[in-house]
Amino acid sequence: MGNSHKNVEEYTKEDFLSGGAPFEKVYKYIDDPFELEIQIEKMCHIAKDFGVRNFKTLFKGYCKKMKLAQTSLHVDNVTDFEGQPLNLVTGIWQADDLGITREGPLGSEITACVHPILPVERLINIDTGIEKLKIAYRRGSRWRSIVSERKQLASSSAIIGIADYGVAVTSETAKHLVQYIHDVENLNYENIPEYSSVSRLGWISSDKFSPYVDDLIFDGNTTFQSFYDSVTQSGDADRWINFVREIRKEDNVPIKIVLAASFASVLVKPCNCLPFFLHLWNGSGNGKTVALMLAASVWANPAIGEYIHTFDSTDVGQEVSAGFVNSMPLILDELQIQKDRKDFDKIIYRLCEGVGRVRGARTGGLQKNYTWKNCIITNGESPITSSHSGAGAVNRIIEINTEGTNFFKDARYVAEFIQDNYGYAGKIFVEKLMDKEVMKLAKDTQKNFFEKLSGKDITEKQVLAASLILTADALTDLFIFKDGNGLTLDEITKFLSTHSEVSSNIRALEWMMDWIAQNSKKFSGKDDISEIWGKINFDKVAVIRDVFNKACIENGYNPSSFLSWLKRNGRIETEGRGYTKRIRMNGVKCQCVILKTEGEISRGFY
Numbered sequence: 001m002g003n004s005h006k007n008v009e010e011y012t013k014e015d016f017l018s019g020g021a022p023f024e025k026v027y028k029y030i031d032d033p034f035e036l037e038i039q040i041e042k043m044c045h046i047a048k049d050f051g052v053r054n055f056k057t058l059f060k061g062y063c064k065k066m067k068l069a070q071t072s073l074h075v076d077n078v079t080d081f082e083g084q085p086l087n088l089v090t091g092i093w094q095a096d097d098l099g100i101t102r103e104g105p106l107g108s109e110i111t112a113c114v115h116p117i118l119p120v121e122r123l124i125n126i127d128t129g130i131e132k133l134k135i136a137y138r139r140g141s142r143w144r145s146i147v148s149e150r151k152q153l154a155s156s157s158a159i160i161g162i163a164d165y166g167v168a169v170t171s172e173t174a175k176h177l178v179q180y181i182h183d184v185e186n187l188n189y190e191n192i193p194e195y196s197s198v199s200r201l202g203w204i205s206s207d208k209f210s211p212y213v214d215d216l217i218f219d220g221n222t223t224f225q226s227f228y229d230s231v232t233q234s235g236d237a238d239r240w241i242n243f244v245r246e247i248r249k250e251d252n253v254p255i256k257i258v259l260a261a262s263f264a265s266v267l268v269k270p271c272n273c274l275p276f277f278l279h280l281w282n283g284s285g286n287g288k289t290v291a292l293m294l295a296a297s298v299w300a301n302p303a304i305g306e307y308i309h310t311f312d313s314t315d316v317g318q319e320v321s322a323g324f325v326n327s328m329p330l331i332l333d334e335l336q337i338q339k340d341r342k343d344f345d346k347i348i349y350r351l352c353e354g355v356g357r358v359r360g361a362r363t364g365g366l367q368k369n370y371t372w373k374n375c376i377i378t379n380g381e382s383p384i385t386s387s388h389s390g391a392g393a394v395n396r397i398i399e400i401n402t403e404g405t406n407f408f409k410d411a412r413y414v415a416e417f418i419q420d421n422y423g424y425a426g427k428i429f430v431e432k433l434m435d436k437e438v439m440k441l442a443k444d445t446q447k448n449f450f451e452k453l454s455g456k457d458i459t460e461k462q463v464l465a466a467s468l469i470l471t472a473d474a475l476t477d478l479f480i481f482k483d484g485n486g487l488t489l490d491e492i493t494k495f496l497s498t499h500s501e502v503s504s505n506i507r508a509l510e511w512m513m514d515w516i517a518q519n520s521k522k523f524s525g526k527d528d529i530s531e532i533w534g535k536i537n538f539d540k541v542a543v544i545r546d547v548f549n550k551a552c553i554e555n556g557y558n559p560s561s562f563l564s565w566l567k568r569n570g571r572i573e574t575e576g577r578g579y580t581k582r583i584r585m586n587g588v589k590c591q592c593v594i595l596k597t598e599g600e601i602s603r604g605f606y
Contacts (some may be wrong), residue, residue, distance in 0.1 A: 007159065013050040016058070023062045028105050052107045079184075081116035083143060085136050088188045093180055094491035100180050112176035114168050115139055119185045123197035123219045124145060126204055132197065132219050135183070139166050147197075147219045150543055153181055156447070191436045199224075200229060202327025202374070203269050209327070209430045224324050230306040231299055231328070235421030237428070240297070241480060243417055244425075247294075247408070248485040250395075252531055254280065254400050255291055255407050255486050257469060257495070262295035263429055264472035265329040265375035270439060275322075275354045275372065276465035277397040280379040288379040289333055290415050295377055296331050297418040299426035310334050318347060319356035329425075338528070348384070351376055352396040375468075395461045398469075400495050427479055432479050446471040452489060462496045500562070503532025505565040507556045512595070515551060532585060534592060540573070542592040545580050563593065571596055 015021050026043050029036040040059060048054040079088045080096040092102045093112065100112040121134035133153055136145045146165045152158040156175040163169050169177050185192060198210045199220030210216060211231055218228045248256060261278045268275060280288045293302035300307035308331045309321065314586040322330050330351070350356070356370040378384060383399055408414045432438050449467035454460070470487055477486040516523065523541065534543040543551075552559035563579040566572045573594040575581045580591040 007355070011050070011054065013044065016047050016050055016052040016055065019058070019062050022055075023059060026059060027062065027066060030066075031105050031110070033404055040087075073260070074135065079116075079118055081118070081138065083138070084118070085120050085143065086118065086188075086192070088191065090180075091183050091187050093183065093185075095180075100177075103177075111173055111175055112180040113137075113173065113347075116168065117181075119179075119181055119188075119192055120145065121217070122192055122194040123217055124206075125144045125192065125219060126196050126198055126216075133181070134217075135162070135167075135181070137167055139168070146222070154178060155157075166594070200324050200326045201228065202325065202372075203266070206270075206436075207434045209266075209434070212427055212430060220324070221320075227307070227321075227324065230301040231423065232301065232499075233423035234301065237424035239423055240418070240421040243421070244294070245481055245483050245485075247414075248481060248507065250409070251485070252405070252407060253491045254402055254405055254489070256473065256485075257400065257492060258291050258295050259298070260469045260473035260476070260487060261377055262298045262329050262331075262443060263373050263426070263476050264468040266327050266426075266430060266433065267442060267446065267468050267472055268375065269327055269373040270433070271443055271468060271471075273446075273464050273468060274396070274461065275374055275376060275523055276461070276468075277348065277352065277354050277376045277378060277384065278465075278469075279377075279384040279397055279399045280380065280402050281383050281399065283402035283405055284381060285404055286402055287411040287414075288402060290411045291407045292331050292377060292379055293415055293418055297330065297422035297425075298429075299328055302415075302418050302422055304333060308333055319370050322351055322372045322374070322376070323356060324356075324371050325374060327374055329374055330372075332376065333565070334380060348396060375465075395459050395497070396465075398462065398465055398495055425476070428480060429476060432475070438475075438479075442471055442475060445474055449489075453493070456493060458493070458496045466492050466496055475480065482585065505562060508562050509553070509566070509571065511557070511598070512551075513553060515555070516543070535583075535585065536559055539597055540595055542583055542585075542596045543595065544585070545591040545593055548593045566593075566595070 003523070011020075011022050022043050026039045029039050040056060043059075046054045052058075077090045077092070077094060077568075079086070079090055082097055094101050095116070095118070100117065102110050102112070104110040115138060117135060117137040119133050120136045123132045123134060124130075130151050131151070132147050134145055134147050135153070136143055138144070139275075144166065146162060146167075148162060154163060156178050159174050159178055160169055160171060184328065195215055195217045196213070197217045197219035198204065199218070201210050203209055204213070211218075211228065218225065220228065244259070248259075251578075258278065258280065265550070267273075280291060289304070292308055293304075296302035296307045296541040300309060304310075310333050318332075354371055354373050384397055408587060433442060446467050449470045450463055451465055454461040456463075458466075461484075470489070470492060473487045477484065516536070520536065520551070521529060522531055523536040523543075525532070525535055532544075533547045534541060536542075549559040552562060563572070565577055567574060572579065573581055573596065579593065581594050582589045583592050583594075585592075
């Protein structure tokens with residue numbers, strides 16, 4: 001044959017055709033990919049000397065045969081963990097309280113994990129369709145569990161991440177743990193229970209609302225587990241309802257608005273409206289925080305840190321929280337914690353748009369984009385908007401100055417009571433809304449209130465928010481409180497912003513007049529003033545254009561937009577198509593914004 005290979009006399013052509021010794025020799029390296037490849041190539045050359053040219057194909061078949069044989073050989077292997085949640089077939093794996101092992105090459109032992117671990121549930125997310133596995137494991141005497149994405153459990157580099165939760169996995173054992181979980185799940189596919197899962201709260205469909213769905217399991221970020229768990233019931237429903245009836249009897253309008261806004265949050269999506277803010281401010285020590293707790297007790301445990309959180313989080317954190325509560329109210333305490341008030345308009349715009357920013361993921365692609373349609377209820381020592389807030393921000397907020405308002409006769413007692421009794425009213429309200437006739441009533445009622453409020457000097461977005469609050473108040477009076485102590489149109493209207501109050505340009509003009517008065521010396525024209533900003537007359541003020549632009553920008557106003565509005569409304573004198581006029585100042589002509597003010601002319605600029 002012209003055989004030049006050493007030890008070729010060990011084999012015959014029949015060995016290659018019957019799956020004998022050559023295959024056994026190569027298969028010994030099945031757990032060492034590098035050495036396995038070398039041995040396959042060597043054996044291919046030897047096989048060709050015997051006229052066998054398809055050794056690789058034959059070897060693949062041999063591997064399948066061995067795998068089936070091993071599985072059959074170990075078919076009686078089952079998990080044998082103390083207190084195990086399921087009894088599962090493990091195939092080639094020995095799984096007991098000493099760990100997870102299987103036989104390796106040449107009689108060695110391969111370890112996948114040194115403690116009990118097994119897949120116990122398959123979770124299919126109702127929003128995304130993404131499937132996850134719930135893994136139970138025991139370290140010491142207590143069983144614990146984590147929910148992981150399949151891509152993490154299928155990768156030897158990614159599965160190391162579950163070590164953070166106490167699973168004993170290393171870079172050495174990772175690939176074996178991946179194989180063990182894969183084998184056990186596939187051997188027991190029909191025996192591992194499958195559940196619908198969700199990673200958020202709120203409307204799922206017109207007749208399903210998280211978490212009020214039987215057998216619905218939370219599969220979201222573990223940092224939100226306690227947030228999700230806070231939405232539950234405690235105490236007695238009738239006691240809570242009767243308690244709140246007594247509060248409503250006191251006819252405290254701000255507290256009735258806060259309470260109605262909490263219910264109204266779940267109407268935002270079905271009524272096809274945008275999210276809105278309700279903000280309580282001023283009046284330190286008057287029960288604002290307890291008012292927020294009462295709003296939270298409609299749905300969940302109202303203790304601070306359970307359902308209610310603070311403003312002390314990043315922009316991304318606020319988006320994720322809004323996306324998590326989704327249809328339920330996002331309740332944030334203590335506005336003053338927010339460090340950068342100058343950029344707070346951005347937070348208002350973003351939360352009221354109901355969709356998070358698109359961001360890139362570290363691993364490539366895009367991060368999950370969160371959406372929500374709800375009410376954001378907040379409080380603080382100061383207004384949520386400022387004099388330089390844009391019209392869009394002011395338009396999206398109902399602000400209530402609570403100075404002189406005491407929300408409760410005994411705020412401490414109210415806080416204690418609602419921390420023992422909570423979570424029933426929201427569930428009752430949602431279950432009522434799942435009735436098609438009731439939902440139709442809700443939508444018709446909202447449209448009716450919207451039409452009634454639209455005839456007043458109130459902006460459309462304010463009208464939308466108020467119509468939702470009034471609708472929720474009317475429905476809860478009908479189905480829950482049944483006391484006739486609901487809100488009236490006049491009671492809520494006084495807290496809504498008019499068109500002129502919302503207009504950023506009107507507020508910019510008011511600011512400009514104040515700014516000129518505060519800096520009047522720089523407009524006096526006196527020789528002893530080192531810096532000149534312009535000139536003042538009784539009916540006109542000339543402001544050097546560069547000074548005007550800089551002042552607007554520093555105070556949060558767009559100078560170009562403001563000037564355009566001033567010109568359209570005849571509040572400035574101009575030359576040609578521009579917004580300025582050249583006047584002489586200290587003997588030099590310069591471009592100035594000429595503002596028209598009230599008063600008689602005493603002298604001209606020119």
